[in-house]
Amino acid sequence: GDSVTQTEGPVTLSEGTSLTVNCSYETKQYPTLFWYVQYPGEGPQLLFKVPKANEKGSNRGFEATYNKEATSFHLQKASVQESDSAVYYCALNYNVLYFGSGTKLTVEP
Amino acid sequence: NAGVIQTPRHKVTGKGQEATLWCEPISGHSAVFWYRQTIVQGLEFLTYFRNQAPIDDSGMPKERFSAQMPNQSHSTLKIQSTQPQDSAVYLCASSKEGGEDTQYFGPGTRLLVL
Numbered sequence: 001g002d003s004v005t006q007t008e009g010p011v012t013l014s015e016g017t018s019l020t021v022n023c024s025y026e027t028k029q030y031p032t033l034f035w036y037v038q039y040p041g042e043g044p045q046l047l048f049k050v051p052k053a054n055e056k057g058s059n060r061g062f063e064a065t066y067n068k069e070a071t072s073f074h075l076q077k078a079s080v081q082e083s084d085s086a087v088y089y090c091a092l093n094y095n096v097l098y099f100g101s102g103t104k105l106t107v108e109p
Numbered sequence: 110n111a112g113v114i115q116t117p118r119h120k121v122t123g124k125g126q127e128a129t130l131w132c133e134p135i136s137g138h139s140a141v142f143w144y145r146q147t148i149v150q151g152l153e154f155l156t157y158f159r160n161q162a163p164i165d166d167s168g169m170p171k172e173r174f175s176a177q178m179p180n181q182s183h184s185t186l187k188i189q190s191t192q193p194q195d196s197a198v199y200l201c202a203s204s205k206e207g208g209e210d211t212q213y214f215g216p217g218t219r220l221l222v223l
Contacts (some may be wrong), residue, residue: 043214
């Protein structure tokens, strides 16, 4: 079946440093890809949808590129802020969402 | 614009009791999804409606769980004879037309079965 593998957390960074959260998948098809963010007590919020075929999606300084050959779409941010502390999920959409395990990010001042 | 509304936000039940969770999708969205979130299993798909018709319930436990969508403005997830292992956050999401459309999530209902 389809599976999504995501960087195991937790990840702790200092403000101003860079972030990479790895996400890769195994599937026979080319799904639609998303990054979601979840804050305590809330449901997952869409961070952005990753356009297909080697294109880049981005929002709020976060970005990811869909690497079709490597079946990956890693999340990156050049300079994290304390307000970025949250849990990040990558997800495949085949009519329903298949989520990675989540990566808890803590950014220290 | 109101997002997806879920009620109650928290529910505590005793083992063996019934729990009904409610979801109101975003107005104009025709697809409604239910997911379950636990520490151990993460986020798991349960079931999916489009235009009120059940499309995919492959993630629903075979016993005790059922979902309905009696009209376009609400869906319910019912758990009969609740067990401690049913404790989780139950999340409802909606999208415009299903398929590859972006899904928008509600805040979830945290169910605790004692």
